[in-house]
Amino acid sequence: MSSEKNILVLNCGSSSLKFAVINSTTAETVISGLAERLGSNKATIAIKYNGEKQVVKLTENNQHLGAIEYLVSDLHTKNLSNSLTAVGHRVVHGGEVFTSSVIVTEHVINEIIRTSGLAPLHNPANLVGIQAAQKSFPTLPQVVVFDTAFHQTMPQHAYMYAIDRDLYTGKGLRRYGFHGTSHYFVSQEAAKHLKQSPAETSVITVHLGNGCSICAIENGQSVDTSMGLTPAEGLVMGTRSGDVDPGLIIYLMNQFNYSGQQIDDLLNKQSGLLGLSKMSNDCRTLEEAVFGDDKKLKEQAKLALDVFCYRVAKYIASYTVALSHLDAIVFTGGIGENSDYIRAQVISQLSILNIKLAKDLNEKARFGAFGEIQAPDSQFKVLVIPTNEEWVIAQDAARLSESK
Incomplete structure (x- = not known):
């Protein structure tokens, strides 16, 4: 297994954290897992590695940050941290500013914060993942993949609301759509199957x-x-x-x-x-x-x-x-x-x-x-068709980090 193309993918949802270390060339998953029911007294984190699955109970107040901290510690313990070349993040809302994946900069962080009001359950959780990864892996490129990007091909009659047009032209109020990486991936897999x-x-x-x-x-x-x-x-x-x-x-x-x-x-x-x-x-x-x-x-x-x-x-x-x-x-x-x-x-x-x-x-x-x-x-x-948003994110993270 080549470690040169390994990408850590973090997908922070409203009540879950999916993660994986993926070889972006071979699609091999080195380690993967899921923290779910975050914010409740049933929160757990499950990690699959070398054919074995470990499940750990998380305390209710840990939520997303606690799950990420546990994951980073586990990657260090398993000596996987040094194999990473980039970190890819799912971010729900990119507004009209971002129509494709980008490398994280201060401007990108500020725009994600600015659009948090449009995705109050997700963008703040996404930011936790980005900031925790920046702290844990300060030398690695951080790439964000936006849920809204795939839907930029919607025709105007599908994305416009029947409200004062000035609210779109002046304030960007329109339909954006989400889960773009999932819809894109399964549609591609459906085409292959058919x-x-x-x-x-x-x-x-x-x-x-x-x-x-x-x-x-x-x-x-x-x-x-x-x-x-x-x-x-x-x-x-x-x-x-x-x-x-x-x-x-x-x-x-x-x-x-x-x-x-x-x-x-x-x-x-x-x-x-x-x-x-x-x-x-x-x-x-x-x-x-x-x-x-x-x-x-x-x-x-x-x-x-x-x-x-x-x-x-x-x-x-x-x-x-x-x-x-x-x-x-x-x-x-x-x-x-x-x-x-x-x-x-x-x-x-x-x-x-x-x-x-x-x-x-x-x-x-x-x-x-x-x-x-x-x-x-x-x-x-x-x-x-099981979705694989992590694979889409890994590919974009590898492409952008290599170009940088």
């Missing part, structure tokens, strides 16, 4: 995790996506509401004196699966309750998941409008890759498009499985 050129492949990619989004990809390019100015628009998510009537916000402010911060907390941190179920933002917990014995919890969990699945199905159907043809629907993300229940509930509501699942194939498509899950008489293919 034995087509990406430039000839049109798919609807469905990224379902704590954050959720859908993307219509026409001949390899993003032409519409469900998230907008911020990651709060679109689907129901773990703690985010997704689409709501703007009048709801005005009503809460005028009738109940909600402040801007209270509205922000409500829509980003207290809504979605958590708000509907009053139990959890974790799909696994809600699925357990649906099949459990507690009638009240069953009803609460089922309602949350029913709303979640209905919104996904509705978006999939609507995104056929953006495409000239449809080669496949692709599920990815933690929920999309692992929840046969969610996939079945979503596809069952698309019978008008004659899309059907094979029950046995759907149930087997979990824990890294890749493949088709549609029934023989389904009009369109349905794929489950």
Whole structure:
């Protein structure tokens, strides 16, 4: 194994930290892991190395910084730090300033801070990763890959809001879209699976995790996506509401004196699966309750998941409008890759498009499985493709650090 092209990739999400050391030439993963349920009393960090997996419980107050500090210490212990040539970071929002990946500078840091209001659950977490990596590896180039970059090909009629045009030209208020590295990666993998050129492949990619989004990809390019100015628009998510009537916000402010911060907390941190179920933002917990014995919890969990699945199905159907043809629907993300229940509930509501699942194939498509899950008489293919945002980030980090 050559160590000359090893890249440390940090992907800080709203409640998780995915990480890996990847050889950007061979795609070999040297070490990888996931810190999840950060900020809760169930937070853990799991590290896979040399075929072995170690899981460590994190204290609740550690959150993202504690997970990163633990990872850096582990890399030093395993003598992997000296093999790194760059650190690649996922950053959610680049606004209109960044349309591609860049090397971190003071200007880049300031712009990420400036756009944090557009991604309040993510950009601050992304910055923690960048600053911790700068402190731990001060001589390595740091590269950021923006979630918004892939969606810069959206046509104007897809990204413009029907509000005063001056708010776009003067303040940049428009739809940007997110999860770009994930949508890009799985669309490329779908094209390979279908034995087509990406430039000839049109798919609807469905990224379902704590954050959720859908993307219509026409001949390899993003032409519409469900998230907008911020990651709060679109689907129901773990703690985010997704689409709501703007009048709801005005009503809460005028009738109940909600402040801007209270509205922000409500829509980003207290809504979605958590708000509907009053139990959890974790799909696994809600699925357990649906099949459990507690009638009240069953009803609460089922309602949350029913709303979640209905919104996904509705978006999939609507995104056929953006495409000239449809080669496949692709599920990815933690929920999309692992929840046969969610996939079945979503596809069952698309019978008008004659899309059907094979029950046995759907149930087997979990824990890294890749493949088709549609029934023989389904009009369109349905794929489950594990996302690999880290690989996309590693490639960009290697390219930019070498050019520097």
